[in-house]
Amino acid sequence: MTFFDLARRNVVRHWLRSSLAVIGIVIGVIAIASLGIMGNSIGLMFNDMVSDVGDTVIVSPATGVGGGKLTERQVSDIARAVGSNDVIPFSSTADKISVGDKEGGAMLYAIPAGDIPSLLEVESGGYPRDTGGGCLIGSELSANSRDNGLKLGARIRIGDETLRVVGVLKERGMGFDINPDYAIVVPYTWYSSHYDEEDYDQVIVKVRDVNDIDAVKESIEQRMNRREDVVNVMDTRGILESIFAATESITVFLAGIGAISLLVAGVSILNVMLMSVTERIKEIGVLRSIGTRRGEVMRMFIYEALLLGIAGALIGGVLSFCAGYVVTAVFVENPDYLFDPTSLLYIVFGMAFGVITSVASGLYPAWKAAHLNPIQALRHE
């Protein structure tokens, strides 16, 4: 039998009141943890995107100069500026296509045949060569066009020439450079002769080491834009980082909402503890008169708050895990993010916050109990 035991017995004696206070803490913990997990998962999702496509620098012509195209010479200049990193120039256009007797329109990307493998992956078939009239189709285009015969091996008519589909691309998702999922990818040589075009729309630079991105950008800027702005240089990491920064503030905001609910729970603990002190005034008087010191009375009541907090945090922790699963599965559509240590940390964080809140709420009632005048407390009915 210790002060902790006395506290435990009092919590159990008023089990209904205690459970209601615990529910408050549970809700607070769940709110902090699940909202934190949600914000964090959104962040993780963007983080994954950064590592997927964040190594790309896109060079496009500054508007108004050279008719909005990049010449072969400018592309070579860029290639020299970026050293050993891959430089992939491309052009895009849209044209009418026909497959068999069906007609339609599609986006065309023209990329030098040798550069295609470093930018795009094929799911089936192979890569086209500079000669031979092969092309690739995007995964969505392939999936949508199964009925009208646009598939591996099919022949596509563009103008008066025919291309054969030698490969279907793997799904790539939304990109900041090109979006080939709904498009046809043709070798640049074919494009050049078909449309009688020598220049490129844009240049993609694949930077091997993400940390070099700023240096690569700088180098391109210095070489190309010495006198006037010839090109615009944009990196995908910069775009993603600004989105990422926004998601971080979303996380803080969501966790803040959770913290408010925990604050409410803290007030309910404060209320419960004050009630507990008020109805035990006489008992406190007896305890004090037979030799219980102030500090010991205080400890007894803090333990009580601690017990409520621990119970709330444990239940809340388990439920947060479930809530976190639902949140990541429904909103972010990837429950794996829940098992990321930074997400699980939010559960620990929520639990710790729950315990701290209830102990903090118990401090004043405990102090009040400890500083009751024993004579008056004894006389209290």
Next chain:
Amino acid sequence: MPVISFENVRKVYPLPAGDVVALDGVDIAIDEGEFVLIMGPSGSGKSTLLNIMGSLDVPTSGEVTIAGNKIGGMDDDDLTLLRRDHIGFVFQQFNLIPLLSIVENVEYPLILKGRQNGTRERAEEVLRAVGIEKTHFTHKPGELSGGQQQRVAIARALVNDPDFLLCDEPTGNLDSKTGTAIMTLLDRMNREEGKTVVMVTHDPRMTEYADRTIRLVDGRVEE
């Protein structure tokens, strides 16, 4: 040396309407082994005297010595430890802790003292000495009769082997037959164990148990 000694003790309560003098120059000496009654009408300063004897309060002036300790200038913790180690309280309303079982109530002062071993055995021994049966040990206080609860309270008061028992109307909430049994128990503790007993009461029949009676009137000891 007396167990309790009051020398020219005054206690003044400052109130907005004017100071109230509860004790006005009280001199008392209670020796070891005595059974002393403190009697007096309401407002005579009985409660104040009891509070100071019980180290729950300190005098405004004068010197009070409890079990060899001068209580003037003691802080709250010192007074609390003095109560714990030297005084056994018995209240009119028994005042057992409802959260604790009978045996735990008696064990509680021992645990406060930080004793680790044998506390349960010591508590049971004292409970048997005051006439509580073993079958009642694990009950909660509310399940016992008033007389039994007061016996448990006396056991709790005795368990730390205090220098004296301080009883505040211990039979006030009991019928006369049960009250007599409690008085017999206190009398036995006084005669057989040599325990000093100080008892505050209204009941003039209690004088037969006491060695002497101190009468308080208007904050003074009536000679």
